[in-house]
Structure formats: structure tokens, C-alpha cells
Amino acid sequence: MNPDKPMSKKPRIHIIAGARPNFMKISPLVEALHSRAKDDGGEVCPGIRIIHTGQHYDPNMSDVFFNELGIPKPDYHLEVGSGSQAEQTARTMVAYEKVLLQDRPGLVIVVGDVNSTLACSLTGKKMGIRVAHVEAGLRSFDMTMPEEINRKLTDAISDLLFVTEEAGMRNLREEGIPEERMYFVGNVMIDTLRKNLLKLENGDFSPSVPLKSFLQSKGRYAVLTLHRPSNVDRKEDLYRVWSAIRGIAVDVPILFPVHPRTKNRIEEHAPDVSNISMVAPLGYLDMLYAVKGATLVLTDSGGLQEETTALGIPCVTIRENTERPSTVDIGTNYLAGTDPGSILAAAREILSGHPKKGGIPPNWDGHAAERIADIILREMKRGGGIR
Ligand code: UD1
16 A cells, blocks of 8 residues: 555545556546546545556556556555466455455446456455446457456446447446446547647657657558457467468568567467567557557557547457447448458558548547546435445
8 A cells, every 4th residue: 555645534436457458548537536526625526546456567568657647656556467367366356355444445446348357346346335337338249258258247246337339338238237327428548548649749759769760761550469368379370360460561561569468479489570570568658659650550459449440540450359349330440350361351451542431439539537527426426325
């Protein structure tokens, strides 16, 4: 715990973050809740505590995001680290239960779909604490993905469900979630993107050395990320995807910030990397800068599908399904699957200079976190169980 922060008698909210994609989601939430707490003089607004589970712990997977996004230092760090699905989830639950026993909040806010999301929502709920899930309702309908299991279970026990896109509202209704628990608020990840785009546009930012050296000699380029277990863990899956990537690299240089899960597998199974620049994971601003200037993005990430849609950059998603259908129906995303021919065809359509045109999904306007904070505070004023 942060010993400098005195325990107050004010009601408290815990905001949970554990893995890289969580940090850009909590940033605008922390800001919106803090700004309302200031306006209200502490009468109704709660004290906020940030809990970092430690699921991601490398500085370039964690600290860089806190620094760049101005997220306050976590009040608790659970240091759970890596492990199997069960080990990581169980360690997080045990460690978070200890925190809850000494610092019981009125509400636990979890974001996204990582193991920390499920572990902390389950622990909080079992201790009789209300749970809010930000990015609720997304469904890939693929129960082989650990994230799909995390999403469904978290939604089933959450009291407040904050939804990013219309399909999410439909999915929750179909699962029988009562209407009064769900709110179509938009996308907090896009709040962060819009705010930080301004920093890039104001010229307040200079890319890091590895990014600068990649960009120096390049005209058109692609950005690649790859880390889903279904694409990288087994040799034959990685080999299939890699054969398409190599085909695309013949036409366009590729910047590849490599996730730790993927690094060893690539070295072992896919050594041919000509025209592919492998670099360590990039910080938030570097990545935004790289994606904003790219001709196309190739990815199996969830967040990048949304960020490319918000930026109007063509994206080829190397997965059989997406839990974010608005990025395909409205945005710039091509759901290519994992067949090398389909991946190549989508990339070539984009590189031919005629990518599909995209729009912005409803409520992706940079104000999602403000809506969420207002709903949480309204619930508090109504005595909605947030003590
Ligand atoms: C996790 C999330 C995934 C999310 C991804 C973003 C789950 C089930 N998966 O997957 O939804 O898209 O984060 O990155 O929660 N490692 C390091 N340093 C770190 C963290 C991890 O080296 O800071 C290595 C470890 O060897 C670890 C492996 O990466 O075993 C995978 O990490 P893990 O947290 O298990 O899952 P991710 O693949 O990162």
C-alpha cells in the first residue's frame, strides 16, 4: 500500500488494472472520478484507490503507461506475475482478498477481459461488494479464448455494466442481464486515444530511438502485433500466420513490436524476418504515432481494432472472430481469419490504394469515462449500494 495516503472515512472505489490494455482504459476513468470529487468537495464523491495486480510487470508493459498517461501511482501492488491461467487467476484472488479485508470499498471497477478482471470481480462480489464492469457485453462466441470466459463470467456477476458498442447491449439482453444494469456509454480506450492525439498534433512528442530509426528510411509501412495464444503458441499456427506476414513484407516494410509471449516463439519457429523490424513493446505514445502514420495495421489484438477504427487506419485482424463487430461493420477493420490467402488478400486490397472507408461507432467521442463517472455518482446519491 502507498503509506503516504491516509485512510479516509470517505466511501471508496477500487479501480483494478493488471495488464497492458487495462492501463489506457483506467486513465480517463481515474481522471473523470477525480475531477468530480474535486467539484463536489468530497461530500458524495468517493476516494479512489488504484490496485495494480502485477499481471504485467515489465517496465515496457506497465510503468511506461503510468508515466505517459499520468496515472497516479497504484495504492496497492499485488505483484502476482506470470503463471498458468489458474495460477495467475488464483494468486490474484488470494492477494486481492487480503486487500479487501483491510480496505473495503463500496465499489470495485474492473475493465476489459484479462485474468485480473475476472479474479478481482469474483473476489469483490463474493465479499458482498458491488462490481462495475467497463467494456461489458463484448462476445467473440469463442469459448476457447480465456478472454471470452473472463468477459462472460464478469458480466454475469456485475452490478453496473458499461458497454462500448451496440452489439454489447444485444449480447447482454440475450444473456438475461436486467436492462437497468446496462449502460451504452462508449469507449474509454478512445477517450485516451483522442486526448493523446492532441499531444502528438501539438508537437509535444518525439518518437523513441528505435521507432525513429524505423521511420527514417521508410515511406509506406505496416505495423504488426501478434500475441493471441491461438496464433503464436503452437508451431503450426504461428507458421501459417507467419507465411502471410512474410508475403506482405515483400510489398511493404513491417514494424513489429513483439509481445513477450510471442518473442521466443518467433525466434524458435519463424526465423525469416527480412523486411520485418522486430522491436521491444512500444510505449503508448510511440505506438499511437506509429499506427497513425501506417498504411495498414495487422493484428490479433482487441484494442488495436478499435484504435485503428477511431483513427481511420485500415486494419487486418488475424483472427476467426471479433468481439468488436462495429469495427468491421462501421470501421476500417477487415476480419481476415487465419488463412494465409485471406490475410494476404485483405492486405493487398489495402495496399492497392482502395481500402474500405470507415466511420466512427456511436459514442466513441472521447467522453465515455465522464458518462461512467456520472452514472456511478448518480447511483451513489440514490443510495445504490455504493457505501
Ligand atoms: C494478456 C491477456 C490478453 C491481453 C494481453 C495484452 C489474459 C488471459 N490475457 O495476455 O487478453 O490481450 O495480456 O498484452 O489475461 N510476460 C512478460 N512480461 C510481462 C508480462 C508477461 O515477460 O510483463 C510474459 C510471461 O512469460 C507470460 C507471458 O508473457 O507468461 C504471457 O503473459 P500473460 O499475462 O499470461 O498473458 P498475455 O499473453 O500477456
